[in-house]
Amino acid sequence: MIKALRGMKDFLGDEAQKYAYCVDVCKQLAQNYGFSFCETPLLEETALFKRSVGESSDIVGKEMYQFEDKGGNDVCLRPEGTAGTVRAFLEAKLDRGLANHRFFYYGSMYRYERPQRGRLRQFHQFGVESFGLDDIKEDVNIILLAKSILDFFGIKATLKLNSIGCQSCMPPYKQNLVKFLESTDGLCEDCQRRKNTNPIRVLDCKNEACHELLRPAPRLLNNLCKDCKNDFEELKKLLDKSSIKYEIDTNLVRGLDYYSKTAFEFVSDELGAQGTIIGGGRYDKLVEYLGGKATPAIGFAMGFERLMELVSMPETKRSGYYFGSLGKGAYEVLLGKANKLRLSEKVHLDYQDRSLKAHLKQADKKNALYCVCVGENELASQTLWLKNLETKEEKILRLDEL
Ligand code: ATP
Numbered sequence: 344m345i346k347a348l349r350g351m352k353d354f355l356g357d358e359a360q361k362y363a364y365c366v367d368v369c370k371q372l373a374q375n376y377g378f379s380f381c382e383t384p385l386l387e388e389t390a391l392f393k394r395s396v397g398e399s400s401d402i403v404g405k406e407m408y409q410f411e412d413k414g415g416n417d418v419c420l421r422p423e424g425t426a427g428t429v430r431a432f433l434e435a436k437l438d439r440g441l442a443n444h445r446f447f448y449y450g451s452m453y454r455y456e457r458p459q460r461g462r463l464r465q466f467h468q469f470g471v472e473s474f475g476l477d478d479i480k481e482d483v484n485i486i487l488l489a490k491s492i493l494d495f496f497g498i499k500a501t502l503k504l505n506s507i508g509c510q511s512c513m514p515p516y517k518q519n520l521v522k523f524l525e526s527t528d529g530l531c532e533d534c535q536r537r538k539n540t541n542p543i544r545v546l547d548c549k550n551e552a553c554h555e556l557l558r559p560a561p562r563l564l565n566n567l568c569k570d571c572k573n574d575f576e577e578l579k580k581l582l583d584k585s586s587i588k589y590e591i592d593t594n595l596v597r598g599l600d601y602y603s604k605t606a607f608e609f610v611s612d613e614l615g616a617q618g619t620i621i622g623g624g625r626y627d628k629l630v631e632y633l634g635g636k637a638t639p640a641i642g643f644a645m646g647f648e649r650l651m652e653l654v655s656m657p658e659t660k661r662s663g664y665y666f667g668s669l670g671k672g673a674y675e676v677l678l679g680k681a682n683k684l685r686l687s688e689k690v691h692l693d694y695q696d697r698s699l700k701a702h703l704k705q706a707d708k709k710n711a712l713y714c715v716c717v718g719e720n721e722l723a724s725q726t727l728w729l730k731n732l733e734t735k736e737e738k739i740l741r742l743d744e745l
């Protein structure tokens with residue numbers, strides 16, 4: 344028997360229902376916050392991810408599903424959504440206008456990682472990207488949306504917050520950090536490598552021993568330029584005003600030059616080792632870096648699989664109709680009626696002639712609100728028998744009354 348690939352799984356039954364429910368909630372909330380839907384291809388030129396996610400990142404370095412297509416193009420299944428969204432934004436020349444644009448997207452992402460709890464090879468993300476707003480209030484907007492999604496589902500997660508500065512305060516800080524790292528012995532192999540390729544990332548090494556060694560490392564948060572410091576203070580103030588709790592985490596970093604200022608994560612302690620549900624931040628230089636007009640931007644991405652572990656489905660209320668026939672000729676009448684009603688309502692049209700009792704039992708199983716039956720009498724008088732399964736009320740209706 345052929346099975347799904349390792350690290351890839353199906354959504355069927357309850358799991359599929361839950362995924363659809365989570366997508367619906369996220370879509371609705373994103374729209375409420377001013378974002379509109381966009382969708383980009385699953386497959387992109389590998390160069391796009393190399394440039395935007397960065398060659399020194401784990402994603403590009405080790406995790407990409409990269410191959411040559413039949414036309415000899417070097418392509419890659421998307422490992423994340425920001426790169427494709429920025430490419431689409433540029434291709435539509437939206438960077439040339441003055442308007443700001445807010446998008447949300449959702450769908451599958453692909454990373455060749457070691458499968459484990461909260462870590463798949465095909466997983467699903469919901470993400471938002473906002474282009475054109477340099478204002479710290481947009482950071483607040485984005486963080487509030489992320490928080491609202493978690494709140495809607497009743498999920499408790501800690502907001503971790505940091506600022507990684509800008510083109511003026513990051514480079515001198517980086518030099519300082521490299522000096523510190525060069526005078527520090529005993530860092531793990533990964534850190535040794537990152538020290539040269541992407542020194543900022545050393546700070547988020549998960550290795551305990553490295554953690555200890557890095558304790559006295561200089562922190563960018565204490566060395567921000569005036570602008571970045573003001574923005575960070577303003578961000579904290581606005582979050583305080585909205586009663587949003589946060590923890591400052593100076594190890595929360597993104598190692599690439601086009602990331603700037605706000606970096607944040609929502610972390611749950613109920614998910615084991617893979618506790619980060621949402622990760623986001625500013626990337627004010629990425630659009631320019633990919634060839635567009637300088638456009639500030641900020642976004643986040645949320646992992647559905649990690650979210651879904653913490654979501655419980657609301658009780659489903661009775662809804663829609665169950666149609667059942669008793670005897671010859673009734674089915675045709677119900678078919679015509681169902682076809683019309685289905686433009687706006689859910690109708691389960693049963694195919695078997697059963698007793699009224701059996702139909703009522705089926706209707707209950709289907710969780711229908713109304714059970715509608717047609718038998719010989721109804722057929723003769725062009726009527727329907729209807730029962731509201733919640734109030735237990737019964738009625739005879741003319742065909743055109745339903
Ligand atoms: P991690 O540190 O867990 O590897 P990351 O930094 O690679 O996370 P991002 O690229 O910021 O994660 O992705 C945003 C979110 O997508 C994560 O917070 C997580 O919820 C989800 N996610 C990332 N990789 C996976 C995966 N392999 N399987 C399931 N969900 C994932």
Ligand code: MG
Pocket residue numbers: 401
């Ligand atoms: Mg990862």
